[in-house]
Amino acid sequence: MEVFWFIAGNWASIVELALEHITIVGVAVGFAIVAGVPIGIAITQNQSIANAVLYIASIIVTIPSIALFGLMIPILSTIGHGIGWLPAVIAILLYSLLPIIRNTHTAITNVDPALREAARGMGMTSMQRLTRVEIPIAVPVIMAGVRTAVVMNIGVAAIAAYIGAGGLGVLISRGISQTDPRQLITGAIAVSLLAIFADWTLLKLQKLLTPSGLTH
Amino acid sequence: MIQLENLTKTFETPRGVVVAADKVNMTVPTGEICVLLGPSGCGKTTALKMINRLIRPTSGRILINGEDTADRNTIELRRQIGYVIQQIGLFPNMTVEENICVVPRMLGWEAKPAKARAAELIDLVGLDPHHFLYRYPKELSGGQQQRIGVIRALAADPPVMLMDEPFGAIDPINREIIQNEFLKMQATLKKTIMFVSHDIDEAVKMGDKIAIFRGGRIEQYDTPDRILSHPVNAFVADFVGADRTLKRLRLVTAEMIADPGTPAVARGARPQEALQAAKAHGGRTVIVIDANHRPVAYATVEELSGAHGTVGDFAHPLPATVPARADLRAVVSEMFANDVMWLACTDDQGRFAGVVTQPAVTAMLGQSSGQPLTN
């Protein structure tokens, strides 16, 4: 009940924090898509480079987020952005690369060789094959990677409140430090709902972007 | 012996009651292979799976060697019935040896005899024990996996085996080979086998008897020869195919209709002797054999009458010969290929064993089956 009154009384600031949260994740994942999809396509040309890239990306994902922030603070301090939204965006971008690159790579390499041959047989250039056959088929799988990245990084962004990035994590961190269950529970529930909502929305989007010929 | 008595199975489905088996009655004598044949959904697999109680009968009885299976512990019953399925179902987490030993070990065998049994069986299907026992299923070819599937079912030496389209997933060439291997094993093992198939050719080849199913009922239960020569109704006739008469060719071997009395003479024989032999036999041809009794040439009565010298002077080389064990399909094929009306056949050592003629083949096909032709 107390939580309810807290939410009612602080509605505006909760929404503001949520928007901050969404912005951080949105900007970072956006950049990750711009960088990751071309990388994912490029590495389909060479298996050992692909292995190396995916290996590095998987190591990065293994590093706990707060440790990654910790490792970046000294480096970004040299340009005066040790804490704040920049390290958060960079960390989330790095974490998002693995699912996006991996899914793009897998999707493109898994395109049925018969399709590729058919496309070549009807005289498509390799660029036409990529844009008209391979990418459309790969889009749903790439979207699944984006979805993984977004859901995972809504959690990372919550932790980024501890390096001053803002977002819904602020409610949790204040709730813990002030031993205020109202803020804490509000923050925890809000960030969970955001993750669940993002997961659901992106799943819908993923289905929408699947060419109707590929749905079963 | 397996007996099915009024065996019935009904399923409740959203679209009403489906009768998968409708008062099925049949007896499979000990040591015989009975093929359950029919289109998909005809109830043949349901009938099979009721025997090891993977499917519970709605009513009716199943007796194995006179004993009602309903009175027995289901788990124990299954351990005494060999079971082979189309997907093989080798356990990928176990080696070939462990796969074969599963049932013997569950029956309480010691490790040592179980392993010895595995080695013995794998040898029986022509695979090298040292090479294969310690491999995993994924390291074997499809044909090898299927052989292991069969010997796994044989491991505890069950008197009864159930085989659900066991060779269905193998390419035609390997299927033929494995079918032959299996028949050779069965000749000594004499298991009582229920065998589900949807392939009439396989049924004709493997079955001592064939039961043709439709809509949960047996349309005809008979020997392959009688099913092919006397289908009881249009459905069976249709199912076995318009070429059913030609399919009977596979049921008869050359030696069954060969005339062993056709005169055979050496190259050096005088034409007069050959002519007499031919007249005594009543035919128009003599076969010329070499020193090892192998048929090599022939001469006709016309050529020999009034001739001088030796038979060898008039003889024409034989265009082809066939083994006496070959089935008539192979024999007829060879006749057509060489555009001849007859062929000499040879025994296992290559010696002359008689002559098969086209009239003899057509006479066989025309003959009402059930006559003691095939047996």
Added chain:
Amino acid sequence: MQNMSGMSRMLSLVMVFALGIWVTSSGLLSEIAVYEEDILYLLKQHIILVAASGGAAILVGVPIGIWLSRPIMERSAEMIMQIFNVGTTIPTLAVIALSMTLLGIGFAPAFFGLFVASLLPIVRNTYTGLLAVPRHLKEAAIGMGMTPAQMLIRVEFPNALYVVFSGIRTALAVNVGTTPLAFLIGGGGLGELIFTGIDLMDTGMLLAGAVPTALLAVFVDFVMGQAQLHLVPKGVNPLR
């Protein structure tokens, strides 16, 4: 890694080496070395937390997954898994925070939060792994007279083991990644150095926490990868 080529090995070596050079040359190594005693003490707490909560999650999660996969649960299992799937999207910081509201501060809420966060991937993978065992294997097992228990132990579980192991690996990665947050609710661990370092803007302290935390996470994932490679039997291990 599935096909870790020599190139990847070399790259990872180069990365570690570069990190070492950077830490040493910037004089940070001596700053970190100051905290050696703290590092060792907190690392021990950290590892105990990971091992206890991760171990408990395995011991509880695998049986739950098995139970959900039994035919008797067929109707309700899918719904329960839907709830679990929603559960896995809940951010770990939220899980830790909610654990605090339930159990207060200290080891217990930290343990419980980590346990819950690592439980879900294990249950999910055990369940899906067991359901994915091909029907014909089960039919063969039943047909040759295995009891349900024999079938589970000898056929179903060994064939699901690779997937179960993947779940355990994911769970431990989540666990190790979340353990630094345990400090926030009084559970101790290397998070203490990181969070305090951030608050005080003390780079040495920060790295004294962050570097071992990162290395531990990479190490645990590596060990789990190796374990999966070698402990899952050859016949059912796609990596071998």
